[in-house]
Amino acid sequence: MFWDQRTNMGSEVFYQCNFGYKNVGEGNVSHCMADGAWDQITFLCEEIDCGEPLFIPNTKMIWNRTSLIGSVVYYQCVEGYYNTSGINYTECGENGLWTDIKLQCEEVNCGPPLTLPHANMQWTNRTGLGSVIEYICKQGFYQAGGNSLSTCTPSGQWGIVSIICKAKCGPVPALANSEVVWQNVSAVMHRCVEGFHSWRGRNTSLCDIHGKWQSATIRCREIKPPISDLVFLNEKCLRWKADKYEADAENYQVEIVGFRAYQRSFHDKRKKLLRSISDHPEICLNLLPVTNYTFSITALSARFTSTLTAKTSLREPQAPEIVYSEVEAPLPTLWLRRFPNTLDPISFYQVFVCPLDGFLLFDCSSTRNPDFSIQRKSHGLYITAQVHLIDVWKKMNLTVGDGRYYGGFYNAPLQNGRDYYIILRAVSHWGGASKHCCFIWAKVSGTSYLMKVSSLYAAGSIGVVALAMCLGYCYTWFFKKT
Structure with a gap:
């Protein structure tokens, strides 16, 4: 009540409902009448109640079923619909009315689905929430992987589909071999x-x-061996056929092992590397004579090895280092130095004494080995010493006519007053073959003689003659007293 606490005639009292209530009667003022009574009014306060909330299609309400002032009702779009206004609640006001709300829920629509290459769609043509599309590969194609189903989601988007359709190509290609x-x-x-x-x-x-x-x-x-048709050429070169890619280079390892049955201490062991793009690679080697060789060639990429055995033939002996001398002494001492390669195949040295009496003949290739006892009467050519290679280390000194035996031959003293040529012959024997090389080692002078050599002209020093005669030829020498 709102009044001034006066109760005399004409006084007024105003009535106002408490908060949460409203006047449902008539009038809200009472007056003090002349008869000393307040006039009667129908003012009546009832609790405010907003009643049932507003119905909005395609929504559901979330509230506690009270509709008094301050009560709130929340709206939520039902499944398959979504809110397009953004405001989703209403409140019971003091006026007993729910506040205005313009909520709209529209149906979810995912729209036209995606089309995928080489695939057909199977569906009901619905694009609403929960609609399902199945993708199936077209005829001539098959599903190689991925997901083939797509569903319309609450967000209004079709679910991701990852189907992969690949073509069926029919019979596989046939490749030779x-x-x-x-x-x-x-x-x-x-x-x-x-x-x-x-x-x-x-x-x-x-x-x-x-x-x-x-x-x-x-x-x-x-499949062919990467190395085939391995051959040994000219006693120094190896050649083979290579089975490989035309333009590719192949790395080869060549292993050489040589031995001599007649010389146990001898060994020749080497390795060489060769890189070649040729279909017929070739490698030439510095091989030693009268040697049994085993050649192993390995194609490194294929790890294939081919082996060949061969032997080198006997060659003319290597010339030793000698000093030609012209002496006038009954016991001339001559000197030679063996060829530096101690693996040479020389078997022995022979020293010939050639008296210059009348007409004499010397054939370097002759196999006759006349000794002094046989030639003593005729005073012809004889061997005065034979020295095996095993007795010669790096050099040799020989005194001609010292009266000793060398290799079974008597080194007879030279006769005073006679002229001689001392000839050195190097001899190599192996496998039934024999090679010789002869050198004029010295001239022992007693009287004056001239030497004539058939088919050989010695221009300059006698050492040039000796060297020329070691080139693999056999000469017949003629000596005549003049």
Whole structure:
């Protein structure tokens, strides 16, 4: 009540409902009348109640079922619909009315679905929430993976689909001398059949999106040894046939092992590397004579080794280092130095004494070995010493006519007053073969003689003659007293 606490005639009292209540009667003022009474009014306060909330289509209300002042009702779009206004609640006001709300819930629509290559869609043509589309690969294609179902989601978007459709290419390609080792509908793996090996190229065939095979490019070649037809040429070169890719280079390791049955201490062991792109590689070696060799050639990439055995023949002996002398002494001492290569095949040295009496003949290639006892009466050519190589280390000194025996030959004293030529012959024996090389070592003078050599002209020093005679020829020398 609102009044001034006066109760005399004409006084007024105003009535106001408490908060949460409203006047449901008539009038809200009472007056003090002349008869000393307040006039009667129908003022009546009732609790404010907003009643049932506003109904909004395609929504559901979330509230505690009270509709008094301050009560709040929340609206939520039902499944398949979504809020387009953004405001989703109303409140019971002091006026007993729910506040105005313009909520609208529209149906979820995912719209037209995606079209995928090489796939058809199976669905009911509905685009609302929960609608499902199944993608199926077209005829001639198959599903190679991925998800084939797409569903319309509450966000209004179709779910992601990842189906992969690949073409069916039909029969797999046939490659010469190959077989299929693995296959599925889109890929084939080939390998060469037994007896053949792959020669470059790709070993898989792939089915493309157009239904055509991208055929493998592998080539199958007959397996052949990477090294074949190994031959030994001119006693120094090796040649073979190489089975490899035309343009590729191959690395070879050449191992040489040589031995001599007649010389146990001898050994010749070497290794060489060769890189070649040739189909017929060749390597030439500095080989030693009268030697049994084993050659092993390995193709390093293929790890294949081919072996060949061969032997080198006997060659003319190597010339020793000698000093030609012209002496007038009954016991001339002569000197030689063996060729620096101690692996030379010389068997022994022979020293000939050639008296210059009348007409004499000396044949370096003759196998006759006349000794002093045989030639003593005729005073002809004889061997005065034979020295085996085992008795010669690096150099040798020999005194001609010292009266000793050398290799079974008597080194007879030279006769005073006579002229001699001392001839050195190097002899090599091996496997039934024999090679000789002769050198004029010295002239022992007693009287004056001239030497004439058939088919040989010694211009300059006698050492040039000796060197020329060691080139593999046999000469017949004629000596005549003048």
